[in-house]
Structures are given as C-alpha cells and as structure tokens.
Amino acid sequence: MVEALLFVVMAIAALAGAVTVVVARNPIYSALGLLGTLFSVAVLYVIQLAHFVAAVQVIVYAGAVMTLFLFVIMLIGVDKSESTEENLPMQRIWVGVLAIVVILFTGGVTLAGNFEWVVPQPTATISGAPISEPVNGTIQAIAEPLFTGWVLAFEATALLLTIAAAGAIALAHFRRKGV
Amino acid sequence: MVPEGWYMGLAAALFLIGALGILLRRNALVMFMCVELMLNAVNLTLVSAGRALNDLDGQVAVFFILVVAAAEVVVGLAIIVAIFRRRSTASVDELSDLKG
Numbered sequence: 001m002v003e004a005l006l007f008v009v010m011a012i013a014a015l016a017g018a019v020t021v022v023v024a025r026n027p028i029y030s031a032l033g034l035l036g037t038l039f040s041v042a043v044l045y046v047i048q049l050a051h052f053v054a055a056v057q058v059i060v061y062a063g064a065v066m067t068l069f070l071f072v073i074m075l076i077g078v079d080k081s082e083s084t085e086e087n088l089p090m091q092r093i094w095v096g097v098l099a100i101v102v103i104l105f106t107g108g109v110t111l112a113g114n115f116e117w118v119v120p121q122p123t124a125t126i127s128g129a130p131i132s133e134p135v136n137g138t139i140q141a142i143a144e145p146l147f148t149g150w151v152l153a154f155e156a157t158a159l160l161l162t163i164a165a166a167g168a169i170a171l172a173h174f175r176r177k178g179v
Numbered sequence: 180m181v182p183e184g185w186y187m188g189l190a191a192a193l194f195l196i197g198a199l200g201i202l203l204r205r206n207a208l209v210m211f212m213c214v215e216l217m218l219n220a221v222n223l224t225l226v227s228a229g230r231a232l233n234d235l236d237g238q239v240a241v242f243f244i245l246v247v248a249a250a251e252v253v254v255g256l257a258i259i260v261a262i263f264r265r266r267s268t269a270s271v272d273e274l275s276d277l278k279g
Contacts, residue, residue, distance in 0.1 A: 007181045011189045018193050021212050022200035034212045037193070041219050044186065048230045053222075053241050060245055065215065065252050072256045073208060076263045087272055095202045099195060106191040110184050135230060137238045145239050157246045164250035171257035 003047055010047075014040035027073050031066060038062045050137040186227035194220035207259050207269045211252070218248045 013036060020033025038061045045054035086092055135141070146154055193216055200213030222241045229237020263269055 003181050007185065011185075014189065015192060015196070018196040018216055021209065021216060022196055022204065027206060027208050030209050030212055034215060037216065038219065041223055044189075044223060045226055047181075048186075048226055050226045050230075050238050050241075053226060053238050056242065056245055057222075060249055061215070061219075065249060068252060068256055069208070069212065072260060075260060076208075076269055091202070095199060098202075099199060102191070102195050102198075106188065106195075110188050110191075135233055135235050135238075137235065141235055142238055142242065145235055146242065149236075150239055150243075153243055157243060160250050161246065164253045168253045168257040171254070171261045 006043065006047055010040040010043045013037075014044070026078060028070070028078060031069050031073060034069075035062055035066050038066070045137075049135065052137050052139050052142045183227040183231040187224055190220040190223040190227070192220075193217075193223070205270045205272050207262075207271050210271065211255055211259070215248065215252070218244060 017033040017036030017038075017040065021030045021037070024030045024033060038057060042054045042057040042062070045051075045057060197213040197216035197220065200216065201210050204210055204213065222244055225237040225241050225244075227237075229235065259269060262274065266273060
C-alpha cells in the first residue's frame with residue numbers, strides 16, 4: 001500500500017519534470033525539471049531496494065551532471081530565442097505518428113501481460129520457506145558481481161572515463177587560429 | 180507490491196517524452212537533457228526487471244550506464260561550449276555545414 005502510494009506520487013512528479021524539460025522555453029527550467037525527474041527516479045529505486053543505485057543517482061546525476069549542465073547554461077547564456085518553426089518538412093507529423101504508435105504498442109504490451117512484464121521468480125515455496133532473499137542492492141551486494149563477473153567491463157569504464165577527461169581537456173584547449 | 184509492469188509503463192512514458200524532446204527541440208543543451216531522460220528511463224527498466232527476476236545484474240548494469248552517461252555529458256558539453264565559442268549559438272539548426 002505504501003509502495004503503491006509512493007509510486008503514484010513519484011511517477012506523477014517524474015512525468016511532470018520530464019514534460020517540463022521538453023516544453024520549457026528557458027533552459028534553466030528544463031534543467032530544474034530534469035532534476036525533479038532524477039530525484040523522483042531515485043525514490044523509485046529506493047522503493048525497489050536498489051539503495052546503492054539510488055545513492056549514485058543522487059550523487060552523480062543530480063549532483064555532478066546537473067551542476068555541469070547549469071554551469072554550461074550560465075557559461076553560454078540563457079537563450080530563450082529558440083525558433084518555433086520547423087525547418088524539416090513533415091517532421092512534426094511524423095513525430096506525432098511515432099508517439100501514437102509507441103503509446104499504442106506499449107499500452108498493448110502492458111495490458112496484454114496484465115502488468116506482469118516479466119515472469120517473476122518464486123521467492124518462497126508453498127510451505128513458506130524462502131528460496132532466496134529478495135535482491136537488496138546494498139554496496140556489498142553490488143560489489144560482488146561488479147568485481148567478479150563484470151570486472152572486465154569495470155576496467156573498461158576506467159579507461160572510458162580517462163579518455164573522456166582527456167577529450168574534455170583537449171576540447172577546452174581549442175583556440176582559434178591567430179588568437 | 181507494485182507490479183513491475185507499472186514501472187515499465189512509467190519508464191516507457193519517460194523514454195517517449197525524451198525522444199519527443201530530441202525530435203522537437205533545437206537547443207543542443209535541452210536535447211542533451213532529453214538524452215539523459217531516456218537513459219534514466221532505461222535504468223528504471225533495468226532495476227525493475229532485476230527485482231522481478233530476483234537478479235542483481237540489473238543494478239550492476241545501471242552502474243555502468245551511469246558511468247557512460249557521465250562520460251558522454253563531459254565530452255558533449257565540452258563540444259557544445261567549443262561550438263558556442265566559435266559560432267555564438269547553441270541551436271542545432273545553425274550547424275548545417277555538412278549538408279550537401
């Protein structure tokens with residue numbers, strides 16, 4: 001019951017933030033809407049016992065990434081003069097068609113499965129003895145698969161972050177000729 | 180317990196809003212935020228499916244997506260700033276030099 005209530009409230013907050021991102025004229029409002037969505041999704045992670053992911057979501061996304069976004073918005077100035085006319089012919093119509101198709105497909109799949117999107121694994125036998133604990137995303141629980149089965153991917157992300165940092169520095173050193 | 184289908188529906192809605200934002204907006208910064216929105220929707224599906232299947236790998240995958248998103252934002256925003264310094268615009272419609 002508590003989960004259902006929290007889900008409804010946070011889903012509405014997430015959708016409102018997402019709509020704000022798209023419709024706001026001012027990029028600052030878009031950033032704040034995205035921030036609201038990120039926090040709402042973090043709460044949804046906590047409901048599903050993904051504690052580590054929720055913490056990382058708040059620290060990395062809501063903290064670091066959004067700060068970076070706001071920095072850049074301030075750096076290049078708030079530009080409200082985005083033109084509303086569409087240069088690509090038929091773009092708006094195709095976007096509408098795409099939206100309707102996706103909504104119908106998603107709604108159909110969800111309703112056809114009676115909201116059971118994947119087959120749930122049994123967590124208890126008929127006599128009530130638990131087969132396995134429900135997943136609880138603590139730091140310790142995440143660390144074990146991360147540093148055993150996924151260790152190669154983990155090392156690859158280290159390389160990726162180094163490349164990204166080097167690339168950002170290289171782009172920041174960009175100078176026009178003669179300046 | 181809320182069925183994971185509801186989470187999937189919410190994630191699909193978030194993904195669709197993000198995709199529409201990319202298709203409709205012209206400001207490169209706002210388009211980037213819409214990409215983040217879509218990545219978040221995918222993360223939500225991974226966590227929900229991981230809980231339904233009683234498997235932690237979904238949450239580990241979310242961790243990797245977060246890292247890739249952070250790297251993408253760093254490089255992308257650096258490119259936007261570099262373009263802005265040269266062109267004084269953040270609108271993607273102005274960047275049509277490669278158009279035939």
